[in-house]
Amino acid sequence: MQTKNNKLAVLKEPTLAEAAVLIERAFAQRHTLLVAGNCHVHYDGRASSTLENGERFIIVKSDGSLLVHRPTGYEPVNWQPAGGVFTVEVNDDKLEIQGIRSKPHERVKVTFNEVLLVSALSLFDAGEFLLHASEDDMHRAILLKPSLFEEGFKPISWEKHVEPGFIDIYGEDKDGRLVIVEVKRRAATKEAALQLSKYIEPIKAKVNRPVRAVLAAPSLGKDVQRLLVTLGLEYKVLDPKDCALVLKKSGTSKLESFFNSQ
Structure with a gap:
């Protein structure tokens, strides 16, 4: 079966010769290829390995990378990075797909004695990957880059226990005032504002300086x-995507340094 716009070609339970024709065309046109069936895999390169016969599927992508997947689990049981050159041939009632890379040299050979499905796809993907953060990630991002929350802010701790619960971020602003920060990943609700207001008095009872309470969220x-004004609370815009970018750039080393210094 082949679609009118040539984006997809599929063979169900083909002969090995029929499968080889479509596979060879997919390699020539740099299409993404999926082959399912009973196969044996041998690899030489970073190490040497053999995978005995079993029903599984392989994916050869347009960049020359290869993945061998079992029917279960999300990780490939074998793989080869991009840059491989692939060939296919039928010998002795077996279909053999071979991929070779030169730098470093490695070779993978997948031998099918039965093919259940072959699919060749012409795919295009230029979409941007947008990384989003959880509330815990947002806490970490503020610790790594306090200016995300406010210029001059100095975090002291996170998940600080007080009698009503736990304060997400506890710190000090540039004027020396203590700051209680409640972080929300989505639009902050009235319940979040009321939760934040409960932390103020226990903190004020222990310190002899001004205390600010701030709700940090992408929106309200x-x-x-109106409730924030009534309760004497503040609001700061905090975008989860900005937090995710900070974590992506910084990794975990700076965060570990922060905790080790406390």
């Missing part, structure tokens, strides 16, 4: 701004 829900 309906009528939350």
